[in-house]
Amino acid sequence: MRASRGGPRLSWRQRLAVCGLAVAALFHGGSAGATAPAGSDTASVLTQAYAIKTSDHARFLKLLQQLHQPGTVLSPDEQWRLRYLDGWEGSFIGDYAKAEPLLRDVADHATDTDLKALAAGTLLNILAISHHYEEAFERADRLAAAVPHIRDRKVAYVALSQLSQLMASAQQVKPAATYARQMMRFAEPGQSMCRPYVYLFGALVADDHLPPTDPIFRQAIDTCTAAGEPMFADTVELDLARRLAETGKPQAALALLKRIAPTVDAQGFQVHAYVLRSDLGYAYWVSGDAVRAKRWALAALAMDPKGNFDGLSEYVYRVLYEVANKAGDYRAALDYYRHYRDVQARSVSDTQAIALAYHTVQQQLSLHKLQLAELSKHNSVLELQQALDRKQIQTTRLQLLLLLTVLLSGALWLVRIKRSQLRFQKLARRDGLTGILNHQHFLAETESALRHAQNASRSVCLALIDLDHFKQVNDTYGHATGDAVLKETVTLCQAHLRPIDVFGRLGGEEFGLVLPDCTLEQGLDIVHRIRLALANTPIDSNHPDLGISASFGLASTGTCGYQLPELMATADAALYRAKRGGRNRVETDAEVA
Known part of the structure; x- marks a missing residue:
């Protein structure tokens, strides 16, 4: 096999961003629930549900069923909180069709600022996984603007983690690292630095040049393990295992994956469980064990009958193709090869789509600010015209000249922005290093x-x-x-x-x-x-x-x-x-x- 071929690395970089963003969206803790008004049974149940939704998920589901029983009376604020919990649960189990409209409703219409921020952060995860990158970056800009207005520092802390991972998925290393470091300022006294380290790690690996020997791997894993946050440790260890296999150390990768497998499966987080099986299949293939490689790759596919994790399946189809081709089953090999190439092509397309969405949103924001500035200038010119109506023709000509200058300035800005868009579209067709077609x-x-x-x-x-x-x-x-x-x-x-x-x-x-x-x-x-x-x-x-x-x-x-x-x-x-x-x-x- 040719394990060094370059296509899979792009999808793994996206996989890390998606996994990290998903964990950030799901691991909120109970901060917003702690602000729920006491004095009613439903308020108490909501508060408890917020507090245990990741630590005791089975109990959390029972509380949700209790809140949905006929005859349960909820205040408007409690209804919003229950709607958010329903959306969170859909995101946790990968039912994004159910989760997205609920979270979008809370993020856009709830009255509580902190609850809106929590819903917006969880929605960022779903938008990124479902490739709605432009909306994800638009909402990320709004979430970043809302951070200074969030009352609960825990909610701000989570929002920064989600922003960091979304920027990492667009390979925007500098803002991703900045958000991760800001998390450290919002951490409570004595709080573990697990999550800031994980998101800083996610920013640093965004351009895929971080070797598996870099100290940040061990620093993030050890910190999260000591803090009792296995989901975050799993995120880094899954990435480390894949990189070990890619660099010719499949036995080390297999030892690591076998060690964390019980923790990953016990957590019940489907993205991690899928990636674990994909990584095991790839590591076994690199080690030469085609039988186990095929078994684990098929186990990954069996987890995803609806195709929710299609963007993570590149290594799965690659392993199945290699195994079938080696066994002489050319019909199956061709079928798996088609899937592999399709996913690989979508991976490259997604990478470009993420970058294009990021730059498009940035240009739209710049244009919006320019339009506001031009409107302000235009209003100033109109006020000036009214004040100088009684002056001589020379003054009137000066006013017209000023207005013309403002409009010409706006036109020049619009032309420059349009040229920038056209230049970016042209660059998107070419490979950045060699200049030939991508x-x-x-x-x-x-x-x-x-x-x-x-x-x-x-x-x-x-x-x-x-x-x-x-x-x-x-x-x-x-x-x-x-x-x-x-x-x-x-x-x-x-x-x-x-x-x-x-x-x-x-x-x-x-x-x-x-x-x-x-x-x-x-x-x-x-x-x-x-x-x-x-x-x-x-x-x-x-x-x-x-x-x-x-x-x-x-x-x-x-x-x-x-x-x-x-x-x-x-x-x-x-x-x-x-x-x-x-x-x-x-x-x-x-x-x-």
Whole structure:
């Protein structure tokens, strides 16, 4: 298997943000309930329900049933609090269709500021998991503005944790870390620093460069364990286990996962339980135990019949594909491969969607502030005109000139904002390092090229390119040299490509190449020239001893037809043969029986 291929890391970064945000939304404690007015049985039951909803969840459910019994009389304030608890419970068990409208109602219409903040924070979790990123960031901006007005410092503390994790999911490291550090100021005297450490950790890993040996892992885990907050410790340990498996330490990952499995399952938090099974499947696969890998991957899928955790299933389908392919069950392998590629494509798309949503909301806020400023200026101009009505024509002309200047300034600002939006949309199509098409847009261009070729009855070749031993380059020379190798690789490839060819980066050190109007023999000639150029050209002048080679998998529509999944699967299988055959070679679909 090629555990070093770059696609899965994006989804894991999102997985950590989603897990952390979900835990923040659910682990509120009983702060808002403590403010419920005493003096009635329902108020007492509500207060108790708030206090035990995570520590004694079974008892909490019984209290909810008691509050919903016919004939129970609730004041308007108590009705809002019960509605929030119902929404919280839906979020806890993953029933987001039930939870979202309840929480949205409380966040938008409840009279209590602190209760609105709690509901808004829990709603942020659901919006992030269901990919409604733009609304999530809009509500996050409102929640951040409300923090100074929250009466209960515990509620403010929770709100900051949710804001930190949402910013981390958008890879906004600086604001995410700032919110996490602000949590420390709102912590009560003697309170554990578990949660601030976890959210600071979430901010630091947002760009995915934190190694598993970094002290923050052990610091956050030990602090949360000592504080008796296993859900937060599990969040970090699940991430640590995955990183251990990814860096070639599957036995250490398995030991960690087996140790925390009883705690994770006992908590009943479905996101963690799903990720635990996904991680076990991946770690067993890396360790070479295909039977246990398949068992745990299927166990993860069985937990999610409604597809609520589809965004977390990339590793699950990858393991099932690898196991089926190794066992020779190519029909099942192709099916799992399609799911894997679909989830991977959505993962890349989600990463871009989160970033785009964040910047869109920021631009909308800037535009809104500009419009308010322009309105204020305009009102000032009107007042000035009324005051100077009796003055001479020269004064009137001055007023008109001032008004024109204000309007021109506003127009220039709007033009700059529009240009910024267009520039961002263009950048979203390109890989930030190499400048070629990113994964999502490479697939879109490939689909278009296949449709045109099919209509014209022309042949198309698809090549998958994977640099050999690229992880050793990063480990030996550093990531800066690794980036230079990737950029030089793209330059060498482009020297042998035609204007009509489609070239994109699929992730990490893997690239895709579509050759329209090209037979299998012509495609072989092109990719062989590229292979020789990579193998014979010095890559980095600073490291003359550094050489690089690549393995190629080539597929043709003449053999596979014009459907992209079949072409991708065939090319990927050929690439595997090239890797197994010694690397620095080209394999084609002609070898497929």
